[in-house]
Amino acid sequence: AQKVTQAQTEISVVEKEDVTLDCVYETRDTTYYLFWYKQPPSGELVFLIRRNSFDEQNEISGRYSWNFQKSTSSFNFTITASQVVDSAVYFCALSEYGTSGSRLTFGEGTQLTVNP
Amino acid sequence: DTAVSQTPKYLVTQMGNDKSIKCEQNLGHDTMYWYKQDSKKFLKIMFSYNNKELIINETVPNRFSPKSPDKAHLNLHINSLELGDSAVYFCASSPMSRGSVSLFFGSGTQLSVL
Numbered sequence: 001a002q003k004v005t006q007a008q009t010e011i012s013v014v015e016k017e018d019v020t021l022d023c024v025y026e027t028r029d030t031t032y033y034l035f036w037y038k039q040p041p042s043g044e045l046v047f048l049i050r051r052n053s054f055d056e057q058n059e060i061s062g063r064y065s066w067n068f069q070k071s072t073s074s075f076n077f078t079i080t081a082s083q084v085v086d087s088a089v090y091f092c093a094l095s096e097y098g099t100s101g102s103r104l105t106f107g108e109g110t111q112l113t114v115n116p
Numbered sequence: 117d118t119a120v121s122q123t124p125k126y127l128v129t130q131m132g133n134d135k136s137i138k139c140e141q142n143l144g145h146d147t148m149y150w151y152k153q154d155s156k157k158f159l160k161i162m163f164s165y166n167n168k169e170l171i172i173n174e175t176v177p178n179r180f181s182p183k184s185p186d187k188a189h190l191n192l193h194i195n196s197l198e199l200g201d202s203a204v205y206f207c208a209s210s211p212m213s214r215g216s217v218s219l220f221f222g223s224g225t226q227l228s229v230l
Binding site for chain 2: 035044045
């Protein structure tokens with residue numbers, strides 16, 4: 001069975017600090033996909049990134065970067081120079097390839113609070 | 117234009133009532149989903165339809181019945197509402213039913229059962 005663990009329930013930082021959100025996953029599949037979603041206070045779920053299990057290159061998008069390490073089954077998310085607007089719940093998720101339907105298994109989420 | 121839209125955004129009702137949540141997507145996707153987010157923010161899949169065909173049906177009470185009149189719509193009907201049904205229900209869609217695709221979520225329906 002798949003499992004996603006986000007050990008950090010809540011993180012609080014001061015604006016401009018860098019912050020890393022941890023994600024550890026478990027799967028028996030060799031092909032799988034990893035995702036990060038953001039849920040701001042307004043409640044919607046915003047897609048941030050998708051990464052497949054064969055692509056271990058790190059990715060950077062503006063102040064966001066992701067570090068995928070298969071050896072440790074981790075897919076961590078770093079926000080550089082955090083801003084108040086980054087305050088949200090962030091979810092890591094895992095999807096098996098080839099199953100009928102994109103059955104995303106979500107982690108418990110990390111509540112990030114960025115204080116001015 | 118909203119890609120995945122759900123109505124209503126808030127739903128407050130009494131125990132025992134029957135209610136429906138509607139979802140529509142204008143992305144041309146083939147697959148639609150219902151997810152439930154509980155009070156601890158945990159998200160779990162309930163159902164998935166691909167081209168109007170039910171393809172995922174998790175362990176959900178049969179008081180919950182999804183209906184997909186066409187591939188752009190997926191509604192959720194709940195009979196005999198219970199206190200434990202209080203949650204946020206998210207509709208989502210994706211271009212195909214394989215695990216590789218990203219889901220695009222609606223803004224959620226906050227259901228409160230009193």
